[in-house]
Amino acid sequence: xxxxxxxxxxxxxxxxxxxxxxxxxxxxxxxxxxxxxxxxxxxxxxxxxxxxxxxxxxxxxxxxxxxxxxxxxxxxxxxxxxxxxxxxxxxxxxxxxxxxxxxxxxxxxxxxxxxxxxxxxxxxxxxxxxxxxxxxxxxxxxxxxxxxxxxxxxxxxxxxxxxxxxxxxxxxxxxxxxxxxxxxxxxxxxxxxxxxxxxxxxxxxxxxxxxxxxxxxxxxxxxxxxxxxxxxxxxxxxxxxxxxxxxxxxxxxxxxxxxxxxxxxxxxxxxxxxxxxxxxxxxxxxxxxxxxxxxxxxxxxxxxxxxxxxxxxxxxxxxxxxxxxxxxxxxxxxxxxxx
Amino acid sequence: xxxxxxxxxxxxxxxxxxxxxxxxxxxxxxxxxxxxxxxxxxxxxxxxxxxxxxxxxxxxxxxxxxxxxxxxxxxxxxxxxxxxxxxxxxxxxxxxxxxxxxxxxxxxxxxxxxxxxxxxxxxxxxxxxxxxxxxxxxxxxxxxxxxxxxxxxxxxxxxxxxxxxxxxxxxxxxxxxxxxxxxxxxxxxxxxxxxxxxxxxxxxxxxxxxxxxxxxxxxxxxxxxxxxxxxxxxxxxxxxxxxxxxxxxxxxxxxxxxxxxxxxxxxxxxxxxxxxxxxxxxxxxxxxxxxxxxxxxxxxxxxxxxxxxxxxxxxxxxxxxxxxxxxxxxxxxxxxxxx
Numbered sequence: 001x002x003x004x005x006x007x008x009x010x011x012x013x014x015x016x017x018x019x020x021x022x023x024x025x026x027x028x029x030x031x032x033x034x035x036x037x038x039x040x041x042x043x044x045x046x047x048x049x050x051x052x053x054x055x056x057x058x059x060x061x062x063x064x065x066x067x068x069x070x071x072x073x074x075x076x077x078x079x080x081x082x083x084x085x086x087x088x089x090x091x092x093x094x095x096x097x098x099x100x101x102x103x104x105x106x107x108x109x110x111x112x113x114x115x116x117x118x119x120x121x122x123x124x125x126x127x128x129x130x131x132x133x134x135x136x137x138x139x140x141x142x143x144x145x146x147x148x149x150x151x152x153x154x155x156x157x158x159x160x161x162x163x164x165x166x167x168x169x170x171x172x173x174x175x176x177x178x179x180x181x182x183x184x185x186x187x188x189x190x191x192x193x194x195x196x197x198x199x200x201x202x203x204x205x206x207x208x209x210x211x212x213x214x215x216x217x218x219x220x221x222x223x224x225x226x227x228x229x230x231x232x233x234x235x236x237x238x239x240x241x242x243x244x245x246x247x248x249x250x251x252x253x254x255x256x257x258x259x260x261x262x263x264x265x266x267x268x269x270x271x272x273x274x275x276x277x278x279x280x281x282x283x284x285x286x287x288x289x290x291x292x293x294x295x296x297x298x299x300x301x302x303x304x305x306x307x308x309x310x311x312x313x314x315x316x317x318x319x320x321x322x323x324x325x326x327x328x329x330x331x332x333x334x335x336x337x338x339x
Numbered sequence: 340x341x342x343x344x345x346x347x348x349x350x351x352x353x354x355x356x357x358x359x360x361x362x363x364x365x366x367x368x369x370x371x372x373x374x375x376x377x378x379x380x381x382x383x384x385x386x387x388x389x390x391x392x393x394x395x396x397x398x399x400x401x402x403x404x405x406x407x408x409x410x411x412x413x414x415x416x417x418x419x420x421x422x423x424x425x426x427x428x429x430x431x432x433x434x435x436x437x438x439x440x441x442x443x444x445x446x447x448x449x450x451x452x453x454x455x456x457x458x459x460x461x462x463x464x465x466x467x468x469x470x471x472x473x474x475x476x477x478x479x480x481x482x483x484x485x486x487x488x489x490x491x492x493x494x495x496x497x498x499x500x501x502x503x504x505x506x507x508x509x510x511x512x513x514x515x516x517x518x519x520x521x522x523x524x525x526x527x528x529x530x531x532x533x534x535x536x537x538x539x540x541x542x543x544x545x546x547x548x549x550x551x552x553x554x555x556x557x558x559x560x561x562x563x564x565x566x567x568x569x570x571x572x573x574x575x576x577x578x579x580x581x582x583x584x585x586x587x588x589x590x591x592x593x594x595x596x597x598x599x600x601x602x603x604x605x606x607x608x609x610x611x612x613x614x615x616x617x618x619x620x621x622x623x624x625x626x627x628x629x630x631x632x633x634x635x636x637x638x639x640x641x642x643x644x645x646x647x648x649x650x651x652x653x654x655x656x657x658x659x660x661x662x663x664x665x666x667x668x669x670x671x672x673x674x675x676x677x678x
Contacts, residue, residue, distance in 0.1 A: 065422075066420070066427075067428065071429070071433065072429050082662055083403050083664060083665045085667065088412065089405075089411055089668060089675065090411050090412060094412050098436050098437035098677070269667050270667040281670070281674070282670055318664055320661045320662075321661065321662040322659045322662070323421055323662055325422060325657055326422045326423055328424065328608050329611055331620070335620070336429045336430075338429065338437070
């Protein structure tokens with residue numbers, strides 16, 4: 001009986017300690033992906049473009065359809081590859097005619113991008129609906145015109161039928177609606193991880209090394225910028241702490257202050273190379289470099305290794321994506337143009 | 340009672356008639372994908388590279404992994420896209436550095452390629468295991484060396500572990516084994532269709548128009564070359580009936596007789612543009628052109644439309660492919676080289 005009481009107390013104490021760390025993390029601005037579906041839906045839904053099953057299914061097809069691009073060869077998934085952590089694993093995105101991104105910009109992951117406050121590296125829009133319109137039209141990416149996209153989608157009766165199901169009476173297929181539909185699919189690409197389980201109350205979800213890493217992460221000040229549910233995704237904090245303004249990226253000047261968005265740390269072990277220009281391959285190097293240029297802090301090898309352990313707790317569980325079967329082209333479908 | 344007898348007789352007669360067509364089709368060399376799993380396995384398995392669940396799962400990952408290519412951007416699925424009828428929908432394949440296939444060769448579908456007697460347009464090898472080695476190394480395709488492929492796969496512990504599971508004691512990762520594993524996955528990409536159901540005894544599986552189209556298809560002589568389970572996939576028949584030797588394709592001369600392989604007709608509605616050089620977009624035009632150049636026969640519009648109806652019965656049912664989650668690169672993984 002005595003033994004049991006001790007054990008109970010010991011457990012409670014450990015629980016309190018651990019809860020202490022979780023509480024501290026939340027105070028520092030780190031937030032979990034909620035387990036409650038209604039609560040999650042509130043966070044990921046867009047009242048102006050509500051999530052429905054029909055739009056998600058249609059959006060998935062459009063996301064995987066290379067015929068939206070001028071060449072017929074590049075889809076959203078080419079650079080935001082759902083098999084590869086949601087990005088492409090190369091320093092600067094490759095697009096139409098094998099053009100490397102002229103700003104040397106690295107493709108950001110699409111996973112959990114719904115939690116970003118800012119889309120694009122220069123944070124020029126807060127919504128995925130606006131983001132989805134960008135790469136489709138950008139000359140060095142998918143290089144398509146809105147007219148090409150609308151003509152392509154409209155040429156296939158199966159797509160037309162699915163737009164009817166998705167949008168009811170308002171079925172006119174527009175470029176904006178195509179982007180909205182893709183964004184709807186992207187809004188569902190949420191990957192809860194051990195870190196979320198931990199913040200949501202499961203003390204055992206993270207290892208001791210990961211908890212220690214979380215402490216180091218907060219002690220060093222990383223959570224100042226890598227905050228919120230996405231552990232990143234906003235521009236604002238740069239104004240306060242940034243000492244390195246990333247202006248040396250060709251003709252890309254970031255926002256008006258010469259800054260780029262704080263990327264998410266979720267699934268970071270799967271999205272090398274790092275930084276907006278994809279110039280750092282090792283996570284440990286990225287951690288140390290961020291300490292130096294953003295925090296003016298020396299992060300030693302042991303601390304970097306500890307933080308890296310924590311970051312592994314951000315590897316998310318990805319819902320199964322069944323590869324869509326795309327409708328067949330018709331005689332009205334615009335022909336691919338690889339030039 | 341009388342009525343019922345009449346109905347029974349009528350049904351039997353109709354059944355006999357329909358069976359007559361099915362029998363005729365089989366006599367003409369057309370074969371169904373068998374419904375019996377053991378029988379199917381005999382047809383798709385390779386005793387030298389036996390199909391196992393472990394190899395199929397690993398092969399699927401490798402099939403979708405762009406890191407096997409020099410650039411890190413092109414996977415098998417880029418040109419043999421399982422969402423797009425198993426090919427890429429563009430006239431000549433695009434590869435490394437946006438190089439269009441120098442022989443102007445069109446990417447053939449991977450679906451049902453296990454049933455081909457010959458792989459590659461020049462039919463130089465009968466096995467998918469050999470085929471899988473080709474595009475990975477071809478300079479205008481994935482442009483990788485065997486050493487790059489082995490180094491890439493070996494650099495990721497998850498792949499190494501899966502090779503252990505797939506090959507038991509014989510776990511040394513070689514380029515040949517990577518190709519064998521991809522081929523194992525490809526061997527499972529079989530798509531039974533209404534035509535198979537019909538040949539396997541379901542009289543109602545094909546519409547009347549499709550059955551009429553099948554008759555026209557056989558009457559015109561199409562089944563002479565488009566024969567066997569794949570309705571194509573062999574070289575040999577060209578020697579007998581070919582009058583157009585497809586030599587006018589740059590420096591690609593086909594086999595020693597200047598010929599190219601007969602492509603499969605399965606899923607043909609989804610794999611435009613047509614012919615080895617992807618120069619014809621409309622199925623009806625392809626049918627008429629084939630009549631002219633291969634059979635010396637005039638196929639009129641009504642006949643072409645009828646044959647097209649039959650070809651729709653070859654649209655196959657594709658098993659769900661859950662997008663694989665690829666292992667993360669490590670510091671040992673060769674870096675992508677887009678040049």
